[in-house]
Amino acid sequence: MRILDRERYWAFLKAYMTCYISLVGLYVVIDAFSNIDEFMKRCEGFPELMKAMGRYYLIHQAAYFDMLGGVISMMAAIFTVTWMQRNNEHLAMLAAGVSTHRAIRPVLVSSVLVSGLAVSNKEVIIPRFAEDLQKSHDDDGTRNVTAIPSRRDERGVVLSGLEAVRSKQTLVGRVNATIPEDIYGKLRELEGQQATYIPEGMSRAPMRGGWLFRGATLRPDIEPEQLEPDASILTLVKDEAGFPPQHGPGILPGRTYFLRTSLTFKAMTRKPDWYQYASLGELFDGMADPASEGTERNDITVEIHQRFLKPLLSLTLLFMTLPLVLGSYGKNMFIGLGMSLGNSAMFYGLVIACAYLGTNAVLPAALACWLPLFAFGLLATWRWDIIRT
Template structure:
């Protein structure tokens, strides 16, 4: 890397940082203006105001970077080249026989690194803060509760629903599971005080959710129901299953279950029961694809389209940056604001294509979900590649 490469790279990264921090500052100021009282109330529990702000706005800033990283990178590209052109540094470098492609190489590589960092945060970091990103300021130190989205387990033949879902504890309060299959002795309804999600071999406290050990737990994943009220005399009913797979287990023949407890074996994770669409958008590709492959849960065309969109998003964002690159070369001598206007128009067209493809895939019109999600990439990337090759030696 030459000295001019380092100079251009530092100028570009500094522009990216200034743009992001400006946007983040606007977001925090406007949001804190309406939620400041709730945030201050959190300090009464012993935490400093700065720590409360970091806990609450930290995950939101990560999500803001994921939502705006590509656009900020694109605008920083334009502003950096505009600055080099205005100061005469770009003209001096070109007069030395260096091509536009060589000058812009550090910014292109930095753009790829930023988009890769976006991908990493989207798949590895944001899913861990999903609960924090769906809560309000007053819920910062408490449990997050929301309504339960009724979900039917097609394999078990059980409709899972309840009064409320505690996302952190993975617990359904007052579960009301409707049984749509013939299980001897269970009837058509399963009612209890709460239902706690458990993984195979996990042993947890029914109230605190704390893992107590790794032995003596359920052999499969599912919900452990405490204080079952219906059917009555649950401890006298034998466990039942389907196709050699356990479905409903009781203490009558399961020693790891206590009195009044029942275990429903299911692959319907509490994350699927979220009523907030944000929780689905913040899930990783691995989790979303797992839902699509899950035979027990119906997957909509919109969800299938979303999985493919998440896969192609990173290369599509980089394709957008390369699509705007010829505008930066500016062989026609356009002014900076004219270039920015052209870039904005191209970005609007890009997102219009993505929105149209997503709508077609979600409705099943003309294209399958996979083809609809990949269509923008098939359109944008060849054009971006041709335009990039055309200006590399200019």
Template sequence: MRILDRQRYWAFLKAYFTCYISFVGLWVVLDAFSNVDEFTKRTVGFGQLITEMGKYYLVRQSEYFDRLGGVISMMAAIFTVTWMQRANEQLAMLAAGVSTHRMIRPVIVSSILVSFLSIANQEVIIPRYAEQLQRSHADDGTSEVDVKTTPSDGRGLIYAGRLADRKHQTILERFNVTVPFQIYGTIRDIDGRQATYIPRDHPTSPLKEGWLIRAARISPPLSDEELAKPDSIVEKVTDLKGFPPPVGDPAKLSGDLVLFVHTPLSFDAMIRKSSWYQYGSMRDLIGGLIDPSTGQKNGDIEVAIHSRFMRPFLALTLMFMSLPLVLGGYGRNMFINLGFALGNSALFYGFGIVCQFLASDAVLSPALAAWLPLFVFGLLATHRWGQIRT
């Protein structure tokens, strides 16, 4: 590695951290002051407030890097080249016989490395903290949340609830299961005042992987013989030994029918938000295409999968499209060149957002929505790159 290369790498690193800290720092300050009342709802004292705010924004650095990594990489490349021009280093290297493509090679390599870091962040770090990233400012991870989705499992059963207790993996107040007519010959509704999810690895429960529904009723009712069939998805529970205790006052749930519904639909699937796929790994997205319990349109997941594949290429396309505006503008002011590059970025990302919106409304196919920005701006980047003066 030559001295000039090390200088370019160091300049890119300084520019990237400066831009990142400026953008993210400004957003954190504004967001923290706007939501300080929300943080105080779950903290006691100034010390705990600062600690919880620090944890909240520290976890979200992975999300900020994912959202801003591409545009900040482009800005760092532009600033690196701009500073090189401002110090007349470019003219000196051109006079020494060093081509423009050679002198900006470290900038290109640095941008590629940032793209690889973005992929690792999306596939490893964000899925690990997906649940925390979807929390609101006032959410400490144990409070009760509303159930906003009505997912179904692979057999067509539709589940619904009102309020969820995450600590005990229990749906409170009301839990409903709609059984399609193909299973019992007619549509049946199972209602309960409380339902607890029993995972497959529960240590004491005699029945596992399903929902234990307390204070339940079936309409129209099923006979004891139908409930006792070996292949029945609904089973009557007469002995609650080994099952988790109820949440709240047991007297309000005693003396009524207790049922167990066998299903792979978990508690997390019941409280999952509609934007869950934005925080999942590629494996999670592919699994979501074949899992009906996700409660998400396959079109949205397909767009996310294609966009995930295309993101590093689109980030490099943006850089190859923007750098020539700075490198080729010898006759213009460098700040004007920088302004053109930033306007170019706004057009690039705006076009991508429009394509994804059209794909979500089924106007464009998911594959076309992800590839179209590369087709359009890739041709423009190739044309501009060929016009760089060497």
């Protein structure tokens, strides 16, 4: 590695860290002061408050890097090249026979490395802390989940609840399961006071892969012989031995039923934007999950396309922007920076608009995601060719 290359790498790193700390630090300070009351709801004393806030913002660095990594990479490249021009280093290298493309090679390599780190962050780190990243400021991970949406499995069974207890994997309040008429010949409504999810891995449970409804009633009722364990998706449970205990004290009036369904506790309690924190494997599983339907399926499709395109879009933005600084406009540093910011606003405006059209099915998801790359890729190629060496 040549001395000039090391200088460019070091300049890029300094610019990147300065921009990242400035932008993220400002956001963290504003967000912390705006939500300090929310943090205090789950903390007692100053040391515990500092620990909770430190953990919250440390984990969220993965999300901040995912959102700002490409933009900051572009800003770092602009500052590196601009500083090189301002100190007349670029002119000296041209006089020594070093072309502009060769001079900025370390900047391009650094941007590619940042894009690689962004991919690793998105596929490894963010999915690992997905649950923490989706928590609100006052959520310590123990409180109940509210606003449970209705979900449908592959047989058309619709399950809904009012509240979920994380530690028990139990829906409480009023839990409803609507069974379509093609299963029992008539539309059935199963309503219980609570329903506990029994995963396939719970070997001690006599029935697995579904929900145990307690304090339940079935309307209209079904003949007992239709509710045998091997004859139906719905089973009347007479002995609860082996099942997890019910949530809360007392005796729940009503019967106990076991409903076999592919809807898991995670599928029932996940937030609407869960796919933003999932890995590619989880996204493909979500596409095959019957619980993902309607607009959510469009959202997942768009997210999959954007996941593949994000590194390419970041590099396209860089190749669009650097010529504004290196070309004829680069004689004035502030004009170059201003045009670069306007260029970025136009770029992300189109990306966001196309994503909106894709998620709302106005355009096919593939076309909506690839359109910005086609449009700006041609512009970036044309601009790159006008760089004077």
